[in-house]
Amino acid sequence: MKKFSLMLICCFLLAGISGFAEAADRNSARDKKKESCQLISSSEAAGRAQARTGGKVVNVRLQRAGKRSVYKVRVLVGKKRIKNVTIKACR
Incomplete structure (x- = not known):
């Protein structure tokens, strides 16, 4: 029972970390798009x-x-x- 609980906690932690990494990737892509704006004359x-x-x-x-x-x-x-x-x- 303790092993199952420990595995379940690890799964939740890993899922949270992967979601955080995905959000960080989206934010960096959005920041690059903002930086790539070249003004026309x-x-x-x-x-x-x-x-x-x-x-x-x-x-x-x-x-x-x-x-x-x-x-x-x-x-x-x-x-x-x-x-x-x-x-x-x-x-």
């Missing part, structure tokens, strides 16, 4: 916004939106209408 963001709307770019700003970076681009569409376009800043 503001002119590239302007080009993407212009291609999307067909208008003339008036202003480009880099902003944080939550945990990610985005470009807020203001585009003049037609003669009077300003359209705000959000472009992801990471490649």
Whole structure:
């Protein structure tokens, strides 16, 4: 009976350790993804916004939106209408 209890405790400990290691692997993969974010240039963001709307770019700003970076681009569409376009800043 004592051997069975000891084996059962060892199994629970090993299961807990393996779950911890798996969670650590997921966290390190997420951290690497965050580090690998390369920002595009503001002119590239302007080009993407212009291609999307067909208008003339008036202003480009880099902003944080939550945990990610985005470009807020203001585009003049037609003669009077300003359209705000959000472009992801990471490649």
